[in-house]
Amino acid sequence: MTDPAPFESLACPAPLPQDRFIVLGHGSGGTLSHQLIQNIFLPAFSNPVLDALEDQATLDPARFGGGAGRIALTTDSFVVRPIFFPGGDIGSLAVHGTINDLAVGGAEPVCIAAAFILEEGLTLDDLRRICASVQAACREAGVTLVTGDTKVVDRGKGDQVYITTTGLGVIPAGRDVAISAGNARPGDRVLVSGTIGDHGIAVMSVREGISFGTPLRSDSAPLSGLTRAMLGVCPRIHCMRDPTRGGVSSALNEIAAASGVGMKLTESALPIRAEVRAACEMLGLDPLYVANEGKLIAIVPPVDAGAVLAAMRSHPLGRDAADVGDVVADHAGVVTLKSLIGGERVVAMLAGEQLPRIC
């Protein structure tokens, strides 16, 4: 944040200069709203569909494979605190999170809609920085931001900026996928695309003022390239999830419950960075419950597991991919972990709230 003053002087809010700060008038639908669009949003996101500035984006069906494929839609609000963190910010996170929800459904992301809820007092410099980050993330994932909205709330009724992104994608007609949390079968392998807990610990370290020998960064990244590579070698992947809030544990518990199967994980196989492990010990957290924003879990038929794992490892975002356990017919709905010292324990779904506002 370049100028924290307005958020620190809540007791006596003075009028803010509208050329440096968000004011309520920026949400009026009048002149100030237009200036915001002209001076910040359009320069950041310019493209023919958005530039039309209609109330809705109209999209050529050719962008969705000419209509033969299935359409995929996903939406997520992002309320992460702080809005800037090592390895990303709320803007890149909002794009990656939405891209990843499409990707783990086997869809190719096509375009994004972004709705901003701005708190009076946010600096325009911070908003510009976030928009640049949104746009960079869209470019990297090959999607276009085609429509958006801005609302402004009074000081103390928001937290700088909340972003809701909605992603629209297509499952190409030729891509014969049937990915669902209910499709796991006994015998399937449980694959994880890389080190777990990086995002949650990176954000937490900023909040708590913890520093590491090597700086820990969020893993926030768009996974559509990785899923494309995986589906290329095995279209019949049974389940995919990106383990965000609630971590790997919640994602696997959801799959176990939806599929009516059990899962047995092996702790020694879980890829975890040494600094994440250390931070978790210090903070009393379990890495299995810590959020990831650039990782996925895949449940794969055993015959395909080797090929899928190899495809993951040859992609930059899957270098540390690992086979971490198996799907079993025993203890349906329950995930267990064989610990480093040999015991077995239940990995339940997160009961309360471990790290609020992590995404």
Add this chain to the structure above:
Amino acid sequence: MTDPAPFESLACPAPLPQDRFIVLGHGSGGTLSHQLIQNIFLPAFSNPVLDALEDQATLDPARFGGGAGRIALTTDSFVVRPIFFPGGDIGSLAVHGTINDLAVGGAEPVCIAAAFILEEGLTLDDLRRICASVQAACREAGVTLVTGDTKVVDRGKGDQVYITTTGLGVIPAGRDVAISAGNARPGDRVLVSGTIGDHGIAVMSVREGISFGTPLRSDSAPLSGLTRAMLGVCPRIHCMRDPTRGGVSSALNEIAAASGVGMKLTESALPIRAEVRAACEMLGLDPLYVANEGKLIAIVPPVDAGAVLAAMRSHPLGRDAADVGDVVADHAGVVTLKSLIGGERVVAMLAGEQLPRIC
């Protein structure tokens, strides 16, 4: 609000019972999140696509006319205060606003995504009431809520509930529309679908504690049936807008600027309820700048104006439709109003903020 206590005791927040209030754990992605989905969202919105509870909704291309039509996408955040007001609430408003953005682009709404940002301390009863209202509005408009998201922010970082709705629609292949803010031509007629300012004044009256002899209600309503009727008699409507924030004035100024034309309105032709007129005088507001949530403006070739107006008037949401002025080649980009006493004045775009958090 059934129990305002948690919002009044900010100085000393006590732990909230999670069976009656939203707590941070409802946003954890763990057990409480699942309970919220199972106990509130699914009962309210149940349908096959949503019930799958995948990270994304997958939609049959047949719902989009088999792919030959164009896809329309729109997104809006809703931050209206208070969340319940005469004639609607934030839930119905969020659906109507998004439906209407699709409708004024000539699209048929198909489905909706809804993302909730809940403030810790919101009562579950209020959330249930809002969800019921969202669902009723979806039913009325013939759309399905197919995917969603929930985040929880700490007390004092939100305002009970913010909702971001994203609408997906289709412009059917046979519907040869070219509606754009840039398409107004000199000679065109300016049509308004009914009384203006109702929404803004209804919300303002609750905030300011103003009462009327007859209770004034928001006009919040889904306009897709009305636009279908209008396009049925005249596919070549030049422009349509729903004049929400910033009112009729801002919508017409946008069209005048985008089309490089002037507009001349006749004050005596503007449909305005007596109570709205009275409230505007009392509050020092101009009804042309007050938000509407169930009205539209259409710019129509003169030869079609009579037929379009008749089609509007025979629809329940267009009963009070009126021809309020004409598009002129003079004073490009400027909207003028011939007043009741005969003078002519410029109706500029809203400069500051008249009614914050109106939608």
